[in-house]
Amino acid sequence: MRLVISALWALVLMFAAPLTAMAAKGPATEPLLVLSYHDIRDDVAPKGDADAFAVSAQNFAAHLDWLSGQGYRPVSLSQVIEASKGGAPLPPKPVLITFDDGLRSVYTKAFPLLRAYGYPALAAVVTDWVDLPAGRTVDYGPRPFTGEDFLTWDQLREMQASGLLEVASHSADLHRGVTSNPQGNSTPAAVTRIYDPAHGYESEAAYLARIRNDLARSAATIERELGRAPRAIVWPYAAYSDVTNEIADSLGMTVSFDLEGRSTPVTSGLHGLARLLLTNNATLGDLVYQLRHDEERTGVRALQIDLDAVYDADPAQLERNLDELVERVKRVGPTHVFLQAFADPDGNGSADALYFPNRFLPVRADLFNRVSWQLKSRAGVEVFGWLPVLGFEPADARMRQELAIRNAAPDEIFRLDFTRPEVRTMVRGIYEDLAVAGNLQGLLFHDDAYLRDTELTGTLAPDAHIRTQALIDFTLELERAAERWRPKLKTARNLYARTVLQPESEAWFAQRLDRFNAAYDYTAVMAMPWMEGSRAPERWLDGLVKAARRHDPQLTQTLFELQTLDWRTSQPIPGERLVEQVHRLLAQGVRHIGWYPDDFIGNRPRLEHAREAMSARSFPYEER
Structure with missing residues (x-):
């Protein structure tokens, strides 16, 4: 299935969602800005690229440079978790960089820039796409992606060993749409009770078992390959519920992210952290506008x-x-x-x-x-x-x-x-x-x-x-x-x-x-x-x-x-x-x-x- 569903879901969330705040109780710390990227390439069209989720390496470097110059302080997932538990508070203007889908450019283009600027990051991988077997493709929007387009476990091990990159789950096989109604619409697998014309809707028990089995498989794969179990889940298409977060919690993934807003006060609960999605080869001006305009006036x-x-x-x-x-x-x-x-x-x-x-x-x-x-x-x-x-x-x-x-x-x-x-x-x-x-x-x-x-x-x-x-x-x-x-x-x-x-x-x-x-x-x-x-x-x-x-x-x-x-x-x-x-x-x-x-x-x-x-x-x- 084409990943056009990703564009439909995530872009709507980005443009529709206002600045939000966590509802969890606990000691508030500095609001955390989280930026969400996907593919970082050299050959992205200035506007209108076939891949709406690609950002040029030049623009990505400009983002990092501007954030540093404006006093934003890069933080790691570990620092966020420690602050949520009452440990060392986050520094002023904290920012966490994230990458979704586990694309090869995280290693080839983004990682060198992260090292140059000293920015830690979080990479959320679809474990079924890492080391994608020869002959298998993923219909990733503009074209079918092969194993050459996705990260390998060796590359992830190298980045993890640097101390700059932590790996999160992006599911094993939930980054797709499933049939959601009798008319055949396809909606995100993580929040949809699958409709089967022969048997009707998936039962709640079967749905929850499907989600649990997927997350357990993804977490086990990451732990086996990298030696560390994931502490965070980045839900595909930012589609999740309190119930699916409870499943993630039980598997050790006590942090989750969505695409609603741009910053979140860090409290004792770390589910539903807001992220700002950067799309359409966002320039520095685009980033500055997103960070400074007042959504409350919309x-x-x-x-x-x-x-x-x-x-x-x-x-x-x-x-x-x-x-x-x-x-x-x-x-x-x-x-x-x-x-x-x-x-x-x-x-x-x-x-x-x-x-x-x-x-x-x-x-x-x-x-x-x-x-x-x-x-x-x-x-x-x-x-x-x-x-x-x-x-x-x-x-x-x-x-x-x-x-x-x-x-x-x-x-x-x-x-x-x-x-x-x-x-x-x-x-x-x-x-x-x-x-x-x-x-x-x-x-x-x-x-x-x-x-x-x-x-x-x-x-x-x-x-x-x-x-x-x-x-x-x-x-x-x-x-x-x-x-x-x-x-x-x-x-x-x-x-x-x-x-x-x-x-x-x-x-x-x-x-x-x-x-x-x-x-x-x-x-x-x-x-x-x-x-x-x-x-x-x-x-x-x-x-x-x-x-x-x-x-x-x-x-x-x-x-x-x-x-x-x-x-x-x-x-x-x-x-x-x-x-x-x-x-x-x-x-x-x-x-x-x-x-x-x-x-x-x-x-x-x-x-x-x-x-x-x-x-x-x-x-x-x-x-x-």
Whole structure:
């Protein structure tokens, strides 16, 4: 299989991921910058090389020279581990150099420069590729690679003996894609339950055994050949989970790396260390930009997409719908898609079924994994799985009646009583199953997560703050369940605008902007003036921005989600007016904007308006 999957996975992570921090507890030390390289060659094209992961030896040397001149201090993996255990702290501005895949150029091109600058490094090798047997090739992107392209064990022994290079595992045979759904998409082997048309999905036990056997084989091979067992695992495509890290831990690999961000405070836990991936023959200017630009100022542009609109009982029509969606998202160029993971064909706001395999509700179609992967790999966006918090309708009518919020008004969204242990177990399991089945970078908690002041009065205190926090705590519980299989998920939660404009309405919703911003990465305020009955939508939006600033002065976390349809009249909001509203919000300092619905089938809002309003590109117009 071609390693194009590596480019799709790793490049999306590099450009989508913000600066992150470890969640592990322990004494903090100097944040560690980790740089990730692959191939170092002399003949790399300045731009547009067939191998996007190659960096010229000249540029690599310039990186090392600039880092030295700017006061960065090279550190080894041993120093990082010692600092994490409370030993000698890392020096100011520590940097660790890493190389993935075990390419021959680590020995022929990089190693002489590491010696010249005195930089230690970590090389992660796919053990099945070291000393690749004659006649076997690896389809490594631009061409098939042979044994001449990969390191030998003798070369690794020489570099290890120098004291400058430590060897990590990059797996034995997980650097490949495997079939992940009935439609045949291929996703990283380390995080995918393999789909077999004859037998269905790989069981959890079989999946975990496969990962354990691979890592054990890789670690045993490294120890046999080099005399030292690996202490670190660099996950292929930066695809891992807490569960796979636990397996690595048990095999002595207590350090792991991903590609989310560029530096990490070193604590007592060393899993999920951020790395900055250098690609496209990164120049010195490219490196400096990556290290100095402020990711926190990057604005979100989000399209909220109904998977119900993609679904069709006719497989051929479904594929046409999917192509329409991906093509529109590519042409609009947003940063995010909030993708519906539940089926709501009756439009009542609660889930009748789900679009992924799960243990609790019917599966309308096994579709979320395919659509999310296509959006990420073909359109280059971050995908947030959009799920209810309380609004799930069990198929069994008796269970539905027994578990529902009992004193809810008939016109409210159907919601389950989350104070009941069986409901919490069910919803946690649904979120966990989504994380197992889907490729996603975040979660959007649906607008069903509210409580009226007349609801659950027998089990929750009447104090609005307590009820607000109870719902927040439940969503964080759901996030933790999902993160076991998809670490470092971002979170967003819908918020009714009235709670921002009228703070006393917290009592009617159990929602509050400042509490949401403390709990989630983004709060998606439903900036929908027609839904709120406003006769002056633009002035209403102005008032919403002003009110939001009281809790979020720089508007760093508040996302304003516009409506593109007037549900009272079923008429679309004119695209020109939406563009004006976006410009109006931006002029007031709003950073994050989304809209719903985005009708990709009907081309509403029209593409030219969608591009102008929602594109994250610097020149968001149609190419001629």
